[in-house]
Amino acid sequence: MENVFPKFAKSVFKEIRAILDDEIDGVSLELNEQDLTDLKASIIGPRDTPFENGLFIIRLILPTNYPTEPPKGFFLTKIFHPNVNPRTGEICIDTLKKEWNPVLGLRHILLSIRCLLIVPNPESALNEEAGRLLLEDYDEYTRQARIFTSVHALGPAATPKIPTSYPQDSTILRDSNGHPEKSTSLNKKKTLSVTKKTMKRL
Structure with missing residues (x-):
């Protein structure tokens, strides 16, 4: 965290907290307080697509001048998709390139990547x-x-x-042993408590 500007860190934490408070269907964002420039998320393959029920791990690398510049996105899980480089996993999506706007944010990025599994380009x-x-x-x-x-x-x-499927009203949180926990209000409070403690150190 020492190498990340406080303004950048607080901005990213705010976005992560908003996602934890208002979950995205089929998407789970992992909180990595040690390095906010390197985020991971899991996406459950949408129904009625060739990716249905698959668990796809993606990586978002944020530049320190985010959101002025967009993150770079990668699939860590191998996938046969027109807009994913089969060698590097790089994601080609307009949201992260020519259509990027600093007001879009992480929620929009995650939704766009999930939509890409439904409508490839x-x-x-x-x-x-x-x-x-x-x-x-x-x-x-x-x-x-x-x-x-x-x-x-x-x-x-x-x-x-991380389970291969989960209810619409749940997200992936980890217990002290690294196992997934159902997203209850108590788990959310624990996650947000970690967020607040980290923000105080900035």
Whole structure:
């Protein structure tokens, strides 16, 4: 935390707290008070898509002049998707590039990435094969995407500490042993308590 400007840290904490207070359906943001420039979140694959019920871990790297400059987004979970680089996991989405606006924030970014799983954009493909199949052979595209989901985002390949599905009214919090806890009001208070204590140190 010493290398992060207090103004930046307080701004990011405020956004994280807002997300914890008003959860995003199918999305869970992890709080890493040790490094606010490196955030992780989990996304449950939306229904009626080739990614359904898969657990996808993403990484957001925030520049220290955020929100003036947008974060960089990466899928840590392997995924067959036109807008995800198959080698690096980099996410190509207009929200993080030409359409970025400092007022958008983390909530909008997470929602946009989840929406990308529902509506891919073959015109800005980082995975050329996935982009081509999406346009020319949708059945084969969905088949390959489901295979990737099954192998990398379901079962043992997925992060075992986070369940592959959870109710709409829950989010991923960790207990002292690193196991997931259901998001109760008590757990929220514990998380926000950590947030407040960290902010006092800034």
